[in-house]
Amino acid sequence: MCDCEGSLLSGAGAPGQRNTLNVILGIGTDLAEVERYRFDQERLAWFARRVYTDEEMEYAMRKRHWAERLAGFFAAKEAARKAFGFAIPWREVGVSHERSGRPILKFFGAASNLPERFGVLRLHLTITHTATTAAAFVVLEGA
Numbered sequence: 001m002c003d004c005e006g007s008l009l010s011g012a013g014a015p016g017q018r019n020t021l022n023v024i025l026g027i028g029t030d031l032a033e034v035e036r037y038r039f040d041q042e043r044l045a046w047f048a049r050r051v052y053t054d055e056e057m058e059y060a061m062r063k064r065h066w067a068e069r070l071a072g073f074f075a076a077k078e079a080a081r082k083a084f085g086f087a088i089p090w091r092e093v094g095v096s097h098e099r100s101g102r103p104i105l106k107f108f109g110a111a112s113n114l115p116e117r118f119g120v121l122r123l124h125l126t127i128t129h130t131a132t133t134a135a136a137f138v139v140l141e142g143a
């Protein structure tokens with residue numbers, strides 16, 4: 001049974017909320033240089049079509065420092081690829097947020113059931129960003 005809602009896998013909650021130890025099925029991390037995500041209008045439109053989900057674009061473009069968010073989302077996609085061990089199409093994995101602001105991964109299209117196929121029970125994502133660099137880390141937890 002997957003700790004998820006539809007194709008959405010939430011994190012495990014705050015440390016201490018769970019005390020069962022599961023198997024780490026995969027980890028992935030990535031750094032992204034924010035400067036490379038300060039797109040002009042044309043590149044922004046291209047990335048919105050080919051790389052980012054609608055939710056990611058809406059979230060980032062609401063922020064003054066939107067390039068930091070786009071860099072963080074890209075790092076999260078790369079980290080997810082590394083954790084699962086293959087190139088998940090860019091728009092089939094995207095970052096969403098819980099009410100607290102905590103980031104989570106959502107899967108779409110052919111990747112909708114990817115966590116279940118890999119036996120992932122819980123999926124953890126953390127993102128951090130500065131004016132110059134964004135980083136993401138993903139952990140896949142199974143039974």
Ligand SMILES: CC(C)(COP(=O)(O)OP(=O)(O)OC[C@H]1O[C@@H](n2cnc3c(N)ncnc32)[C@H](O)[C@@H]1OP(=O)(O)O)[C@@H](O)C(=O)NCCC(=O)NCCS
Nearest residue numbers: 063068069072097099100101102103125126127128129130
């Ligand atoms: C969440 C928090 C730790 C972010 O730290 P920060 O040094 O300001 O910023 P960072 O660049 O390292 O991290 C920002 C990212 O953290 C993530 N984040 C936000 N809220 C989060 C939360 N409650 N839990 C985990 N991650 C969170 C988001 O991905 C965020 O990126 P975004 O602003 O683009 O959405 C900080 O804002 C905070 O302490 N908030 C209030 C308390 C809280 O919710 N704490 C929970 C985590 S200890």
